[in-house]
Amino acid sequence: MPKSIYFARQPILDISGRIFAYELLYRSSYEQGFSKINDERSATAQVLVNALNLVKLKDILGDAIAFINIDKELLLDDMILSVPKEKFVLEILETVVVDETIIKRVKELKDLGYRFALDDADCSKEYILNFQAIFEYIDFLKLDISILQEDQLTQFLAIFKKFNLKILAEKVETQEEFDKYKALGCSLFQGFFFAKPDIIENRRLDPEHIIILSIVRHLQKDYDIDEVLHMFEQNVALTLQLLRFINSAAFSFRTSIKSIRQAITLLGPNQLRSWLLLISYANPLHGPKGVVNPLFLLAQTRSNMMQSLCKIIYKDECTNTLLEQAAFIGLLSLVEALFQTPIRVILEELNVDKEIINTLILHEGNLGTVFMLVSAVELFDIQSIESFINTLSITHEEFSLAIQEAYEVTEKFTSSLSIQTDSSI
16 A cells, blocks of 8 residues: 555635635555556556545545546446545546446446536537536536637537536636636636736735735834734724634633733734734635635645645754744735735735745745745646655655645634634724
8 A cells, every 4th residue: 555645635616716625636656657547457546545544534625525536447446435425526537438337337326426527528529429428427517728719618518508517617727717717607616716816016905905014014023012012903803803813713822812912922923923914815805705715725725834844854953933934935925816916015015034035936945945845736746746855855755744734734723713704804
């Protein structure tokens, strides 16, 4: 059995911006190379079953469900029955040739309660002819928008109106693409478009953002606690929001924190500035109320992954100061999307140290390398991941445990918070 499995999870959002599911990508460190299709019979099945045995799904997925790729061998192998049908959608790869055996198997699993998706639909006649015999059993159709023409899509969607399935647009990279395919009838979206806003130079920051940026800027070395306290006192809503955060189950303080001065003293400036950024992610100024911003989850994951990787890369040399800096870099990495302003402008507003700026923009220094590895994990760029593992002299087992830890910490932290998204700051 493989000693380590590494995961990446890519978000799938609904039209309201809620996390609906994740596509769960996985790989055994013992596989020679990786692709969606594995030539060895049932190799993918074995990796998946090992993964299910090695991790707690709740710690990786939270309350979301997961889409997983399955090839013909896995579909026909009884190992598939080990996959919890309540938590997984079986995503049939576009290379599967549908015959009577496949039709019978899909119907059998559908009767048992399994859900299916078709991967990488390309709107071609060949694709439709191949899969039309199982359309009635399919719950989700995944469209690869990078290879589609709009006129093709319009005709293709008309074919599926009589089927009870949801259309998922994958590889959505911009807000413009999200709006376009939403208008065309897609109801689910996969990609990191929410982290890539349309940036407008010289955009004026919202007053609420200015307040948070000002406080974070003042939480530098030799900060004046009275001045920071005064800034909080000028914004009661922000004060209440922070108190809700630090009195949540995410913290283990023996008594309730009842004042901002007490919070500042206990948390310290480094943690406090991180929490201020988290509040911003958790409470977006724009978007539907009651929806947790996916930027919050992504920022938390990046922050936790930066820390967990630093622990294994730098080992005994990994100080608390380095971990705090790594965590802060993870949170800062998405401020451009959060504030919809060029990242250099935001970092200058925050009076961020030049070394951190170079890490985020130029990927310089040791933490710049760690940040690039985190980015490779997000995209599940196997070639880059393998290169970084070799360069950093870490084992596959260490790496997989670090990634797993980051996902677990994110989910446990998120579930322990009562995030109030209906109160502005």
